[in-house]
Amino acid sequence: MSEPAGDRMLPADRLSPAAYGALVERVLARGWHLLDPEIGAALPDAGPGVAPGALLPGCLDEPVLLSRDAEGAERLLSNVCTHRAALLVDAPGPSKRLRCPYHGRRFGLDGRCEAAPGFEGLAGFPGPDAHLPQLGLGSLGPLRFGAIAPMMPLNALLDPVLERIGWLPLDRLRPVPALHQDHLVAAHWALYLDNYLEGLHIPFVHPALNAALDMGAYQDHRLPFGTLQIGIAEVGQRAMLPPPGHPEAGQRVLAWYFWLFPCTMLNIYPWGISVNAVQPLGPAASRVRFSTWTWEPEGAATEAALAAAVQGLHQTEVEDEQVVARVQRGIGARAYRGGRYAPVREDGLRHFHQLLTRALAPD
Ligand code: FES
Numbered sequence: 001m002s003e004p005a006g007d008r009m010l011p012a013d014r015l016s017p018a019a020y021g022a023l024v025e026r027v028l029a030r031g032w033h034l035l036d037p038e039i040g041a042a043l044p045d046a047g048p049g050v051a052p053g054a055l056l057p058g059c060l061d062e063p064v065l066l067s068r069d070a071e072g073a074e075r076l077l078s079n080v081c082t083h084r085a086a087l088l089v090d091a092p093g094p095s096k097r098l099r100c101p102y103h104g105r106r107f108g109l110d111g112r113c114e115a116a117p118g119f120e121g122l123a124g125f126p127g128p129d130a131h132l133p134q135l136g137l138g139s140l141g142p143l144r145f146g147a148i149a150p151m152m153p154l155n156a157l158l159d160p161v162l163e164r165i166g167w168l169p170l171d172r173l174r175p176v177p178a179l180h181q182d183h184l185v186a187a188h189w190a191l192y193l194d195n196y197l198e199g200l201h202i203p204f205v206h207p208a209l210n211a212a213l214d215m216g217a218y219q220d221h222r223l224p225f226g227t228l229q230i231g232i233a234e235v236g237q238r239a240m241l242p243p244p245g246h247p248e249a250g251q252r253v254l255a256w257y258f259w260l261f262p263c264t265m266l267n268i269y270p271w272g273i274s275v276n277a278v279q280p281l282g283p284a285a286s287r288v289r290f291s292t293w294t295w296e297p298e299g300a301a302t303e304a305a306l307a308a309a310v311q312g313l314h315q316t317e318v319e320d321e322q323v324v325a326r327v328q329r330g331i332g333a334r335a336y337r338g339g340r341y342a343p344v345r346e347d348g349l350r351h352f353h354q355l356l357t358r359a360l361a362p363d
Pocket residue numbers: 081082083084085086100101102103104105
């Protein structure tokens with residue numbers, strides 16, 4: 001019997017070292033990424049100021065600058081001087097304008113070039129290319145997202161998330177820095193995503209999670225630029241009870257698991273949000289930066305309960321990382337031809353591969 005076209009996994013050569021650069025430039029450099037929470041936390045509490053950082057550290061390493069002007073408007077600017085590419089700002093702090101330490105070019109907090117020693121009297125200067133490029137910036141509660149030249153607007157990613165979680169107290173979300181963690185994974189970032197995007201492995205890899213979930217009620221949905229998996233709680237588990245009119249009204253939701261193209265995952269739990277931001281480090285290595293955000297009130301009991309919840313998540317995470325590293329060791333095998341997608345619980349994986357293929361196609 002013949003197979004439908006596109007019914008096999010992404011060819012392994014797409015994940016080879018030779019293909020890695022194309023994925024970085026065609027997919028990652030054109031996607032939205034979570035700004036490291038440390039960047040937002042470093043902005044002064046009030047008044048104009050700046051906080052430098054990198055977008056997708058270890059991979060794009062794009063130097064960026066989060067600025068807030070006197071009116072409170074936030075922008076994400078390039079942190080690279082438009083003259084000869086010197087980095088502009090090294091440390092966060094209050095600031096009303098930026099001054100390049102190399103030849104003294106000055107910029108406003110909106111990125112406009114205000115003065116450039118040596119260029120006085122030059123016809124047509126400063127033109128648009130003298131101003132600092134403004135990059136994409138948007139947010140979901142206190143989570144900020146940045147992009148250099150995105151393929152799609154941020155709301156194409158976030159609107160489906162808000163449709164599901166807009167009723168939750170997002171305005172009360174606060175980071176819990178003590179529970180942020182980095183994990184190194186011995187695998188290509190797309191293999192980490194492959195695993196996240198399917199529920200087929202849960203009974204085999206995650207015994208504790210499997211016991212907490214009603215696997216018969218597990219759902220997965222395609223989003224235009226992502227996926228949504230829905231875990232329904234077994235009796236006795238803490239759950240979210242969505243309001244009337246909600247797509248999951250009447251169900252006890254243990255978690256909504258969102259993947260946002262290309263490599264951000266938002267896991268929504270009764271206590272808040274756990275984010276996995278994947279930072280590719282090479283063709284066989286990735287870093288997953290976990291951050292924890294809660295809407296629960298501050299206090300020792302809350303922090304202890306959160307620490308216990310996050311500990312449970314990390315058990316699941318370690319189980320995932322081990323199995324993903326196992327796939328990395330097999331993916332380059334000459335005898336491996338690419339398996340077929342399971343008709344159940346692997347559609348998110350197929351959707352991911354289709355979005356990758358589309359992004360890699362010539363414009
Ligand atoms: S590199 Fe900034 S002024 Fe020359």
